[in-house]
Amino acid sequence: MPRNIFAEITESSIFKDERFLYPEYIPERLPFRDSQIAEIAHALKPALRGGKPQNLFVCGKSGTGKTVTAKYVLRELEEYTSKAKGIYINCFEFNTRNAILNKLCLSLGRAVPRRGIATDEVYAELLSALKRVSIVPIVVLDEVDQLAGNKTISLLLYDLLRIVEHQDAHIGIIMISNNAELLAMLDSRVRSSLLSREIMFEPYTPVQLKEILKERVKHAFFANVLDNEVINVAAAHAAKHNGDARMAIESLLIAGRLAERENAKKVTLAHLRKAFEQIKPRALQKAAPFLDIHEKKILAILCDHVELFSGKLYRLYCRQAQEPITERSFRKKLNRLAELNLIEAKVVEKGIRGRTRAIKLAQPKEAIKEICNT
Ligand SMILES: Nc1ncnc2c1ncn2[C@@H]1O[C@H](COP(=O)(O)OP(=O)(O)O)[C@@H](O)[C@H]1O
Numbered sequence: 001m002p003r004n005i006f007a008e009i010t011e012s013s014i015f016k017d018e019r020f021l022y023p024e025y026i027p028e029r030l031p032f033r034d035s036q037i038a039e040i041a042h043a044l045k046p047a048l049r050g051g052k053p054q055n056l057f058v059c060g061k062s063g064t065g066k067t068v069t070a071k072y073v074l075r076e077l078e079e080y081t082s083k084a085k086g087i088y089i090n091c092f093e094f095n096t097r098n099a100i101l102n103k104l105c106l107s108l109g110r111a112v113p114r115r116g117i118a119t120d121e122v123y124a125e126l127l128s129a130l131k132r133v134s135i136v137p138i139v140v141l142d143e144v145d146q147l148a149g150n151k152t153i154s155l156l157l158y159d160l161l162r163i164v165e166h167q168d169a170h171i172g173i174i175m176i177s178n179n180a181e182l183l184a185m186l187d188s189r190v191r192s193s194l195l196s197r198e199i200m201f202e203p204y205t206p207v208q209l210k211e212i213l214k215e216r217v218k219h220a221f222f223a224n225v226l227d228n229e230v231i232n233v234a235a236a237h238a239a240k241h242n243g244d245a246r247m248a249i250e251s252l253l254i255a256g257r258l259a260e261r262e263n264a265k266k267v268t269l270a271h272l273r274k275a276f277e278q279i280k281p282r283a284l285q286k287a288a289p290f291l292d293i294h295e296k297k298i299l300a301i302l303c304d305h306v307e308l309f310s311g312k313l314y315r316l317y318c319r320q321a322q323e324p325i326t327e328r329s330f331r332k333k334l335n336r337l338a339e340l341n342l343i344e345a346k347v348v349e350k351g352i353r354g355r356t357r358a359i360k361l362a363q364p365k366e367a368i369k370e371i372c373n374t
């Protein structure tokens with residue numbers, strides 16, 4: 001009898017368990033981040049006794065381990081005590097003050113309808129939810145630069161900072177940003193009451209990337225399936241791209257999958273080089289999971305044009321979308337896509353009709369097409 005088709009494709013001779021290479025996997029150990037881990041833990045220590053943790057501003061380039069380190073520390077904290085609770089928020093996903101306060105309520109066991117409730121009411125709900133729990137929430141605002149405009153960040157931080165006045169409850173804030181200048185751009189009153197400590201994540205060196213990869217490879221691949229030099233070349237490649245560990249790890253995942261597809265016994269440098277070409281640009285990779293159907297539609301239209309004026313783009317969009325949004329909302333979407341660095345919007349003078357924006361893609365078309373189809 002022929003073998004089941006799934007048995008044939010699921011029995012890998014390459015991967016022992018590829019999940020160890022997934023971006024969301026949190027390793028048992030994080031080499032080269034001991035001092036950052038210790039600093040974060042030290043700042044959170046007061047929370048163990050129900051006290052006020054020190055607020056933190058974590059910054060560094062993409063792929064330097066900021067997110068994974070924050071999640072690692074929260075996991076350790078929750079394993080150790082029930083007095084504090086980590087609340088992780090990715091600001092790509094929750095990008096307004098209302099959405100974030102809402103998410104905080106939910107994390108504290110208070111369900112609030114996601115739409116149609118004024119921000120002040122959500123805030124009142126949050127205060128009352130805090131009254132009922134006797135824990136110190138540690139709020140991680142990851143990718144905090146995504147909070148449309150610095151005003152949003154300032155207002156949100158102001159909300160969080162004055163919780164203690166209303167409620168005599170403590171709350172810890174960890175902000176994570178690629179942009180080291182972000183704090184300096186905040187409202188000065190907020191900045192001074194935030195009293196945050198800065199923790200820098202420096203890019204990894206090629207040697208460090210190699211160590212990180214070796215550790216992952218041990219769990220992800222069967223012994224000896226990687227050709228010599230595969231790890232070295234992957235580490236060197238990522239080192240050239242700002243020491244981005246994500247890129248290093250992802251290149252091995254893609255290379256392994258390519259080898260598997262070909263039924264190859266080994267992952268070779270040729271697989272790895274092909275993998276380098278398939279790695280999505282960072283801006284896309286981060287934003288992709290959080291794009292809505294309208295944003296995807298706009299991007300899809302732009303894939304078919306070199307450049308479009310915003311009015312023409314809106315008309316094309318209306319023709320294609322099932323339930324088009326208003327022009328005002330549409331302009332907001334364009335602003336967001338520009339902030340995400342997915343499109344470029346250049347203001348141009350257009351004769352008597354005044355100014356308009358010329359819009360084009362800011363990332364490779366092929367990669368954009370791929371996310372529009374998912
Ligand atoms: N020291 C480390 N040890 C093991 N894996 C790491 C380390 N630093 C980063 N990584 C991995 O590299 C990838 C990128 O890290 P991430 O925390 O997302 O970076 P950032 O948030 O700074 O952009 C993730 O898959 C993460 O697990």
Ligand SMILES: [Mg+2]
Binds near residue numbers: 068
């Ligand atoms: Mg991150």
